[in-house]
Amino acid sequence: MQDLAPMRRALISVSDKTGLVDLGKALAARGVELLSTGGTSKALRDAGLEVKDVSEITNFPEMMDGRVKTLHPMVHGGLLALRDNGTHIQAMQEHGIPEIDLLVVNLYPFEAALARGAEYDEMIENIDIGGPAMIRASAKNHGFTTTIVDVEDYDALLAELEANDGKTTYGFRQKMAQNAYARTAAYDAAVSNWMAGAAGVETPRRRAFAGEIKQTLRYGENPHQQAAFYVDGGNRPGVSNFEQHQGKELSYNNINDTDAAFELVSEFLPKDGPACAIIKHANPCGVSRGETLKEAYQRAFDCDRTSAFGGIIALNQILDAETALAITEIFTEVVIAPGADDAAKEIFAKKKNLRLLTTPGLANAASAGLAFKQVSGGLLVQDRDNGMMTFEDLKVVTKVAPTQQELEDLLFAWKVAKHVKSNAIVYAKNGATVGIGAGQMSRVDSTRIAARKSQDMADVLGLKEPTVMGSVVASDAFFPFPDGLLTAAEAGATAVIQPGGSMRDDEVIKAADEAGLAMVFTGQRHFRH
Template identity: 60%
Template structure:
């Protein structure tokens, strides 16, 4: 017999949503209700008969409610195996009554942290008795039903109605699995708060609780399964909750794919670097920017970004740092685009995008702070790699000009623009920029020389398509995400027409590279900071 009739229920909830309706449904099956504190009061106010937990245990609540359900009559009633003669005998000997249903949700720990409460209030909102009851009931799910989520009340009520006041083993197993996940997430949030309280950026033991937000059609490829999960940690300085792509409002278009999420996140990460800049547009493909530009308007910036590599832009992701307007939306829809990410969009832009039913428009609100803290996680076989996010911004005071030629004001602006973009290009990264726009990007090559060559070649190809008399790398600045290990990459950049180079420095052959720059008569700047992106 796998169906268990509910005769006695213990209810103790922080979230009172749906409680009265549940209590009334239980009472309709003549189920005895045992309850605590505010839960008991609300049920009584609804006209339901309730036994206080202190009357059930014969022991008063004490220590400001810290001790009320931590009692043998509660846990004995939950943990007793009903078809075990020794357990049944112990219940009779100690006057322990069986509890068949537990409805519990826990003290609002995350919410207390989120509102900025003081340390003592946070501590007082660490639930002890609730998780103990949940775990006891879930362990004994062969005989006890445990419900921790008010969203599950309707299904419980329906099952009781369909089974004459009983629950099935299948449902009890599902409820038990959900209960253990709930206590695991609860404890993970407490653990994370303690780590933050102790200023531990990378604690010895780390649990990252995640909640499934949506199932995806598939992963990187159709034969792979995928889903979107979001963290349920409280908002902490070390791991701030950022309103990112996972929280963006999708205005229109078909559901985002696994690859869409990854690319849109990379685009948002890059555009956030320009949150305080002039109107800026990022065009990105396969997590690499293929065009970035700033201008007096979004449409001007879009045209300049597109000119960098209009071939790669087809089927790409676009992010902007200003509310999207109709003219820019019209230009964007002139070619196939997968996703557009914007802090806002006016009605004209929305109307234009509405004509493209598959194009996804994501509204993020304020862009994330590029300096924000956070952790990046990456799975490897047998483990997880974890690092703090690369939120460092360039300290212009720390820049070192190492060549005889010094950069002009415009050359320095171009160099800083190229450096900002290179931070978001897969290594080995080379970015040429001129007049607040990228003009050539080389990404993800096995050596830096090839990245420099590819970026120059793509710039030449763009010039031919546009009918320009020469490549826009002529007079450009070139950024390298890491040092030039040899002079050959720099020589390639100068042959492409770059007049300024910005790179971290730090190679044992730095002098060789400096000498090559001096020979070519160009300026070179060392940043002292590397930006690998693998």
């Protein structure tokens, strides 16, 4: 290992040609010999640069449609040789292996092909072999060689050479080596996860996850925790690919809550009418549909105005001026929507601390995907909860059947309950939540808390009775005893939606019949921890 390593020869082979010519010119101006392959070599030559093809070093032509070109001892010997090891130097001299001091490689665009849904054969052809092999070799030998795998690091490389008279420091090479191994790890993770899906392997023996940094955060959930936001390269609309129009940088908690809000509102398709979700600490405090976006927001706000203060608002349609005006009447951290018109942006511009995010669309609530959670010593991995219900899926289990309005509200409440922390209870009426109980150890407690919030809002709104009167209620899991169901009935609920499946279902159904409730079973639960 040496601190300052000279730069005499560079091997450049890139799929992404961004910045390639400028880099090549800067290296050539320092007297660095350029080795290259295929399209990279052509691009450099077209720019008037002198380039030596790798085939001139290996004395072996590219073959098999480019599958074999750099997998050769003349290349890997030049990358791996220890410059302070006499045996290595002797081997290089005996076999005419040239030293390679700089490797610049970015890989075949496998992730891009995956994101656009390429067919199987195209995906296979986008699996890079020679690139990762060279990257790993060069990075291993970072005591002497410099490895660049990202276009974003070209300027840093040139600055390093400028500061050190055409040499790189050990610290720089070490950082680039770490980045190189992270890149090949992320690449292999993308390939292995895709292949697991293509082969129908639901629980592969090894599962790799990777991400690319999108944002370094000021801190995590609390100021003493360091944090960063990484994205996995997927094209699912949401917090990974928003456009921020104004407001200060998002925090860890902002991102977490905004994701929860957007995933919830994405349950409601724009074609079915405006919808709004307001989130506080990853739980909904108000969700509603409406004739207009403003009405949807106002009805969601009226579910729990106290909790909505400083919350996150998600909309399922393009934000308009009328809704924007209503939102600015209280302090809001973030608004996320699939677009915003110019008038709305102008209104929000007067609220400098309000973040406005727009996305390329709504997330597909029914789409497949993985969700994972860290536990001590490992990861819990599961399918995303994309369970959906229709009227036809519901089973009426009581003597009284729900009315059409109750059925609509039951399905609405069920969609919301899916996004409420367990134990979850959601009261809803006329397409709006009127009470939400979340995250309690007892389902009865969640039922009581939701009803109490309804009473509190009735007092705020000057109503004679709690908003929960005449509502329906959704429970994310079955009622194990009649007490929770009867508590909801006492609060004013007239119809219930729950998964069913308890050993005491018959007892719970009997209690519902005696209370005059209508109840439907879904056969599907929505625990959310």
